[in-house]
Amino acid sequence: xxxxxxxxxxxxxxxxxxxxxxxxxxxxxxxxxxxxxxxxxxxxxxxxxxxxxxxxxxxxxxxxxxxxxxxxxxxxxxxxxxxxxxxxxxxxxxxxxxxxxxxxxxxxxxxxxxxxxxxxxxxxxxxxxxxxxxxxxxxxxxxxxxxxxxxxxxxxxxxxxxxxxxxxxxxxxxxxxxxxxxxxxxxxxxxxxxxxxxxxxxxxxxxxxxxxxxxxxxxxxxxxxxxxxxxxxxxxxxxxxxxxxxxxxxxxxxxxxxxxxxxxxxxxxxxxxxxxxxxxxxxxxxxxxxxxxxxxxxxxxxxxxxxxxxxxxxx
Numbered sequence: 001x002x003x004x005x006x007x008x009x010x011x012x013x014x015x016x017x018x019x020x021x022x023x024x025x026x027x028x029x030x031x032x033x034x035x036x037x038x039x040x041x042x043x044x045x046x047x048x049x050x051x052x053x054x055x056x057x058x059x060x061x062x063x064x065x066x067x068x069x070x071x072x073x074x075x076x077x078x079x080x081x082x083x084x085x086x087x088x089x090x091x092x093x094x095x096x097x098x099x100x101x102x103x104x105x106x107x108x109x110x111x112x113x114x115x116x117x118x119x120x121x122x123x124x125x126x127x128x129x130x131x132x133x134x135x136x137x138x139x140x141x142x143x144x145x146x147x148x149x150x151x152x153x154x155x156x157x158x159x160x161x162x163x164x165x166x167x168x169x170x171x172x173x174x175x176x177x178x179x180x181x182x183x184x185x186x187x188x189x190x191x192x193x194x195x196x197x198x199x200x201x202x203x204x205x206x207x208x209x210x211x212x213x214x215x216x217x218x219x220x221x222x223x224x225x226x227x228x229x230x231x232x233x234x235x236x237x238x239x240x241x242x243x244x245x246x247x248x249x250x251x252x253x254x255x256x257x258x259x260x261x262x263x264x265x266x267x268x269x270x271x272x273x274x275x276x277x278x279x280x281x282x283x284x285x286x287x288x289x290x291x292x293x294x295x296x297x298x299x300x301x302x303x304x305x306x307x308x309x310x311x312x313x314x315x
Contacts, residue, residue, distance in 0.1 A: 009285050011296065017258035018167060019061040019132045022053050022094075023266070024254045025174075025211030026068040026231035028103065031076035042071075042233040043080070045252050049232045049271045050088045056256055056269060060094050061129040064257075066211035066229060067101025067140070067174030069109065078112030097127060100138045101174035101211065102145040102188065122153050131166035132259060133204075137173040139190055147175025147190035147212075154192070157199055164204035167259065171200070176210035176228045178219040181242050185213055197222035207264050209257070214247065216255070216268050227266040229255045 008016055027046050028036050036042050053063065063085065070077035089096050098113045100106060100123040107118035114123070122138035137157065139147035149157075161169065175190035177197070190196075201222040208226040215236045217228040232254065234247040256267040288296055 009289055011288065011293075014260055017260050019129060019257075019259040020057050021129075021134075021170075021257040021259070022057070022060045022063040022254060023066065023209050023227070023229045023257050024049065024053075024063060024232060025066040025229040026101070026214060026233055027065070027081060028068050028071040028231070028233040029077040029081045030071050031074040031080070033080065036071055036233055040234045040247075040249055043084070045234075045249075045271065046081075046084060046232050048273075049252065049254055050084065052269060052271050053254065054088060054092065057092075059092055061132065061259075062095050062097050062127065062134060063089055063092075064097040064099070064134065064136075064172050064209055066099045066172055066209055068103040068211065068231075069098060069101065069113070070105075071103050073103065073105025073108050075108045075112055078108055082113055095127070097125065097134055097136055097172055098123070099136045099172050099174055099211075100140045102140050102147065104140055106138075106140065106142060122150075124153065124156065126160055128165070133165035133167075133169040135160060135169060135171050137171060139173050139175040146188045149190070149192055149196060154195055154199055157196075161199065161203040161205065167261075168204045168206040170207045170209060170257075170259075170264075171205055171224075172209045174210060175212050176217065176219075176226055177208065177221040178210075178217060178226050178228065180213060180217070182213075182236070182238070182245055183242070188212075193221070200224055206259075207257075207266075209255075216253065218266070225264070227255060227257075229253070230268070232271065 028042050033043050069081055100109055106120050110116045111118040120142055124138055125136040127134040141148050177190050177193045180186055205224050208224055210228045213228050214231040215238050216230045219226050230253045232252050234249055235251045236245050237248040238245055252271045253268050256269050258265045
């Protein structure tokens with residue numbers, strides 16, 4: 001019998017996650033590999049992101065990319081993005097959920113990434129990931145940068161959610177149904193949020209994955225946790241005063257989403273080159289695995305020089 005991998009060890013109260021997803025947002029690809037704004041090398045930063053994705057989990061349930069896949073909606077940009085992502089997805093044995101953003105153009109996205117008719121129809125999908133349902137919504141508005149969901153898409157969503165999934169549902173969308181402390185994003189906020197909340201509230205929706213902000217953010221909407229992934233192209237330097245926040249070529253990241261029966265966690269994964277310590281390893285976990293729970297506490301939890309015994313547990 002082979003030894004467990006790092007993701008299979010159970011040292012605490014929670015079993016390993018039933019599903020692990022990669023949540024990526026805002027790559028903003030351009031034709032010919034052009035730099036965004038003449039400044040940001042979005043393909044280089046995305047390449048580093050894909051390298052990190054390969055490292056964090058051997059077989060994620062899906063890679064979810066929440067919009068602004070390209071910056072100008074150019075057909076070649078979609079081809080370049082697809083050529084970058086699909087080999088990684090194939091190597092990991094996973095699938096990709098593409099979500100439309102305000103910088104995307106529906107016809108080019110549909111033809112270039114989904115191999116369907118190049119129409120202005122919303123880019124929506126429903127994926128069954130071994131009992132976990134992922135619904136991609138299209139909050140883009142052709143010709144505009146603010147977000148919205150029309151009545152037909154809302155009715156479609158209500159119909160899909162009328163029957164719960166075994167492990168619940170995640171919604172993937174570009175414009176987050178959250179306030180921003182940056183005025184520019186409130187101008188471009190998602191419209192008809194009350195109508196969306198009415199449909200979601202009380203259903204099996206367990207989380208909402210979004211992008212658009214170019215910085216990580218978290219909140220609640222209709223009783224559902226919302227997790228906004230930062231961008232892979234450039235991020236907003238929110239260390240500055242809110243009225244003076246602009247983009248920077250730093251702090252790019254994605255999120256690692258662990259789905260448990262009773263909770264979902266969203267971990268920000270920085271895409272950086274930095275010197276890292278080497279104390280913890282697979283070998284260290286193997287050494288911990290052969291110890292009893294009390295021995296693990298003695299080996300790792302007890303502070304040096306403190307000999308106080310743990311209180312006895314009583315039912």
